[in-house]
Amino acid sequence: MKAIASLCYVGFLKPAPGTWGSFAALPLAYVVHQIGGFMLLVALTTIAFGLGWWATQRVTANAVTDKDHDPSWVVIDELVGQWIALFPVSYGAGMMGIDITRLWPGWIAAFVLFRLFDITKPWLVGKADRMGTALGVMLDDVIAGVFAAIGVIALASLYHGVLM
Numbered sequence: 001m002k003a004i005a006s007l008c009y010v011g012f013l014k015p016a017p018g019t020w021g022s023f024a025a026l027p028l029a030y031v032v033h034q035i036g037g038f039m040l041l042v043a044l045t046t047i048a049f050g051l052g053w054w055a056t057q058r059v060t061a062n063a064v065t066d067k068d069h070d071p072s073w074v075v076i077d078e079l080v081g082q083w084i085a086l087f088p089v090s091y092g093a094g095m096m097g098i099d100i101t102r103l104w105p106g107w108i109a110a111f112v113l114f115r116l117f118d119i120t121k122p123w124l125v126g127k128a129d130r131m132g133t134a135l136g137v138m139l140d141d142v143i144a145g146v147f148a149a150i151g152v153i154a155l156a157s158l159y160h161g162v163l164m
Contacts, residue, residue, distance in 0.1 A: 005073075038090040049080050081141030
């Protein structure tokens with residue numbers, strides 16, 4: 001369970017284990033996209049969410065304080081959120097029939113926006129985080145990933161609609 005929750009122990013890297021977890025999610029997303037495209041990325045994101053929720057429940061079962069319900073080393077939620085943030089990049093590469101690395105600005109935007117929403121926890125992200133449960137641990141990153149994905153789409157639309 002600890003290996004799943006910590007994303008194969010990436011969560012124990014210091015400093016900023018959440019950033020390390022998000023960073024580790026990038027090459028994994030690349031491999032998943034290369035193997036099966038957008039649909040495989042969506043499917044594995046769903047599986048990772050379920051496994052992450054289960055593992056987080058197990059490792060926080062004896063949590064006493066709010067800090068204990070979401071230990072900094074639990075970063076499987078970062079993988080899920082980061083992959084959601086990359087959905088528009090994966091979908092766009094597949095739709096255009098191009099190598100996903102050609103959409104490198106989208107990768108950077110997805111990473112930066114996801115970390116921004118995950119760290120600052122605005123609106124629904126913070127509400128999910130305050131649930132104080134394993135589901136809240138997972139959901140705050142899902143919502144941050146959705147917000148980041150919307151930001152990636154908005155930035156791509158701006159670039160392609162205005163600047164090109």
